[in-house]
Amino acid sequence: MAKIEANAADPVIDMAVISSHDALSLARKNLLQAIDTSRLQSFDKLYTAAQDPIGDNMAVGYTFYASSIVYRSDLVSIESWNDLLGEKLADNVALPNITGTQGPLTLMMLNKAEGGKPGEFSGTISAIGKHADDIVTFYSRSSELAQLMNQEEVIAAPVGRFAWSRFKSSPLPFAWAEPKEGQAGGMNVMIMTANNGNEDLAYKLMDYWLSTEVQTRIAEALIDSPANTEVKVSDEVAENLTYGAELINSLNILDPAVIIANRDVWVEQWNNEVIR
Amino acid sequence: MFLNRSEGFALALPAALFTCLVFLVPVGILLSAAFQAEPGVWSLQGYVDFFSQPLNQSVFLRTLKLGVLVAGTSAVIGYAAAFCIVNLPASSRGRIFGLVVLPLMISPVARTYAWIVILGRTGIVNDVIVGLGLSETPIRLLFTETAVFIGLLQLFLPLMIISLVSAMENIPQDVVPAARVLGASWFQVFFRVILPLTKEGLVIGGTLVFTGALTAYITPAILGGSKVLMLETLLYQKVNVSNDFVSASVIAMILIVMCFSANLVLKRIASVRS
Amino acid sequence: MSRLTIWLILGTTLTFLIGPFLIVIFAGASAGEALSFPPQGLSLKWYAKVFTVESFRASFALSMFLAIFGTLTALLIGIPAAYALNRYNLPGAEAIRTIVAAPIIVPGIIVGLALLRYFVVxxxxxxTMALFVTHTALVLPYAVRVVSSSLNNLRADMEEAAVILGCTRFQAFVKVVLPNIRGGILAAFILGFVTSFNEVPASLFLSGPGVRTLPIDMLSYMEITFDPSVAALSALLAFMSVAIVFVAERLLGFSRYV
Known part of the structure; x- marks a missing residue:
């Protein structure tokens, strides 16, 4: 993002894949160009949610991920997002840091579990602050969490499905929770920088990436879950992914505009009440 | 002494020029950014903003507290260890001193990594705690101030011992026995004889340990994580997470000022005592 | 103080300082999949694995390159500087000394950030060039300090005698001074090598895709995989340092230069 901003006049990056809220913040700074969807042959095969995720055709979603709680099935069971702050996980739970993409998703689900007003996270952050001593740490990367859980420092934490294979391969019994409030979800998108001069090549790459064949291959390699509805994978592969219309349509997705509008306020409150 | 000055300057020039170009100039520009909350406008606003945030205040105080604690503890252990080393027979003295120096030569990553194995829930300390029945389940030791304190102490204690050993080697051999014969208690011997004669070493060791503890990155990063932030880890976050270069420069300046003041304060204390 | 008290104090202190390494060595020799102590059975498989990890080999090579050539470059410009500061009555010698010593005083993370923002970009x-320059600057103060203290112990009238006997000053330096400060130069090289090889904070901001020093690579490996191979690698590096220091101590009584 810093590179795209620094080289706005003479882009060194023509096309990029980033989170939907990062895409929206670049779009608002007029650094992106609208994508001509007629040049993407696979466009109509994408899930509706992926076709125009941030408005004005500024981005196209290429992968979804569910986000839920991974936990040690031999030690605890997870029914609700509220369990994260409950008695049974005290001193054994980690949360994603507010600055990453997973942090706001966890806030959203905790807020929903408490019956709070959608998008109003102040009460949720305060609740986390009250339990700050019970939380082992706030992780920044899913790999860091995988390490903590394999070390048995942590027995439950919210994480994106893209990291699930790290846990599945562990000798410890890890399970993926299906809380009653549902799973959170997010999307990564493709964007094109304004006036980059390499539009033809960029469209070619995007078209290739979104095609049924390539999306299937990427899914089979367990890299990203498909956004193309025609991708078919075996049950075994699907197990590792965020796959299928039913699941994708059930995800709780946080509006990128809400994230951009509130992130600074969240971070400040988080720093003052949670990390201290 | 040779008198051909231009020849002398020519010999010293490459090193001085190199340091200026690749070190002093970049660091100077970075630090000057700490006084420009907006580019080109000189002010102390960056500091006001920094200290107005409760998180930053507590990180600053924690860094100061851990620095003082680590320096203080290593002084206490350092005096005991250094006194023992100096009183060893010459043959074993060199060997033991070598063992004290040894950890300094080993990668700090390896040194900090060891503490994960020791302090983790599956680590040896917890095995002992649970084995002795002090706690039913393993307790959380990682990501606490205690873990960072232990890691820093192990990292920098050798510097204190080395400084104190070389200071004590300069005490005439019969001074301590003489004081004892004249009826001084060990307590009196320490405060009246050893301490005044080794305060130079204490100042050097104290400065090295305090500065080291303040500016260590790996230990607070691995053993403290995002819950036990210190100024170094906060600086890294400001750059890599929030792209906030003004705050990063402010933290850099604060760290440098803290290091220099520590040296001044210690020198001051040493001169007051005499 | 009784002998017992002395050995009790030293034993406790040394256990605290050295014990963790012994634990790392054994943790790396575990037959199990996860890091633990005591290890779940003994095996050398993690020690073997270290050598098969591609990124470790690349970063080890880079760290070696930086440590060797960074230190050599630092000596190349540091020895003349130390000589000038010792043998010529330079006005402003103190200022030059302070400038050259500055990289030690400033925290490494600040050095890395400053170089990234105002030199590299x-x-x-x-x-690679940025890392090379940084490591050279960080090692230079040690080179100048250690060589200076060797020069201090060498009487200047020896070279003066050589000059009077017909040597040029350069010849006098090569024939008289260099052989006499060999030990100091070797000590400076070892100290510089170890400092550069173990450096983390300054290199943190100066690492790019595929270009990482070994300690930084270990940190990022730890974030991805939690198996005992980092313990094994840590132990191997510790052995390497111990061997270097041991040899140096035997050859020239290294610890008096530290």
Missing amino acids: PLDVTI
Whole structure:
């Protein structure tokens, strides 16, 4: 993002894949160009949610991920997002840091579990602050969490499905929770920088990436879950992914505009009440 | 002494020029950014903003507290260890001193990594705690101030011992026995004889340990994580997470000022005592 | 103080200082999949694995390159500087000394950030070059200090005698001074090598895709995989340092230069 901003006049990056809220913040700074969807042959095969995720055709979603709680099935069971702050996980739970993409998703689900007003996270952050001593740490990367859980420092934490294979391969019994409030979800998108001069090549790459064949291959390699509805994978592969219309349509997705509008306020409150 | 000055300057020039170009100039520009909350406008606003945030205040105080604690503890252990080393027979003295120096030569990553194995829930300390029945389940030791304190102490204690050993080697051999014969208690011997004669070493060791503890990155990063932030880890976050270069420069300046003041304060204390 | 008290104090202190390494050595020799102590059975498989990890080999090579050539470059410009500061009555010698020593005083993370922002980016320097320059600057103070203290112990009238006997000053330096400060130079090289090889904070900001020093690579490996191979690698590096220091101590009584 810093590179795209620094080289706005003479882009060194023509096309990029980033989170939907990062895409929206670049779009608002007029650094992106609208994508001509007629040049993407696979466009109509994408899930509706992926076709125009941030408005004005500024981005196209290429992968979804569910986000839920991974936990040690031999030690605890997870029914609700509220369990994260409950008695049974005290001193054994980690949360994603507010600055990453997973942090706001966890806030959203905790807020929903408490019956709070959608998008109003102040009460949720305060609740986390009250339990700050019970939380082992706030992780920044899913790999860091995988390490903590394999070390048995942590027995439950919210994480994106893209990291699930790290846990599945562990000798410890890890399970993926299906809380009653549902799973959170997010999307990564493709964007094109304004006036980059390499539009033809960029469209070619995007078209290739979104095609049924390539999306299937990427899914089979367990890299990203498909956004193309025609991708078919075996049950075994699907197990590792965020796959299928039913699941994708059930995800709780946080509006990128809400994230951009509130992130600074969240971070400040988080720093003052949670990390201290 | 040779008198051909231009020849002398020519010999010293490459090193001085190199340091200026690749070190002093970049660091100077970075630090000057700490006084420009907006580019080109000189002010102390960056500091006001920094200290107005409760998180930053507590990180600053924690860094100061851990620095003082680590320096203080290593002084206490350092005096005991250094006194023992100096009183060893010459043959074993060199060997033991070598063992004290040894950890300094080993990668700090390896040194900090060891503490994960020791302090983790599956680590040896917890095995002992649970084995002795002090706690039913393993307790959380990682990501606490205690873990960072232990890691820093192990990292920098050798510097204190080395400084104190070389200071004590300069005490005439019969001074301590003489004081004892004249009826001084060990307590009196320490405060009246050893301490005044080794305060130079204490100042050097104290400065090295305090500065080291303040500016260590790996230990607070691995053993403290995002819950036990210190100024170094906060600086890294400001750059890599929030792209906030003004705050990063402010933290850099604060760290440098803290290091220099520590040296001044210690020198001051040493001169007051005499 | 009784002998018992002395050995009790030293034993406790040394256990605290050295014990963790012994634990790492054994943790790396575990037959199990996860890091633990005591290890779940003994095996050398993690020690073997270290050598098969591609990124470790690349970063080890880079760290070696930086430590050797960074220190050599530092000596190349540091020895003349130390000589000038010792043998010529330079006005402003103190200022030069302070300038050259400055990299030790400033925290490494600040050095890394400053170089990234105001040296690497504006001058479009490659990352390897940036690391090389940084490591040279960080090692230079040690080179100047250790060589200076060797020169202090060498009487200046020896070279003066050589000059009177017909040597040029350069010949006098090569024939008289260099052989006499060999030990100091070797000590400076070892100290510089170890400092550079173990450096983390300054290199943190100066690492790019595929270009990482070994300690930084270990940190990022730890974030991805939690198996005992980092313990094994840590132990191997510890052995390497111990061997270097041991040899140096035997050859020239290294610890008096530290």
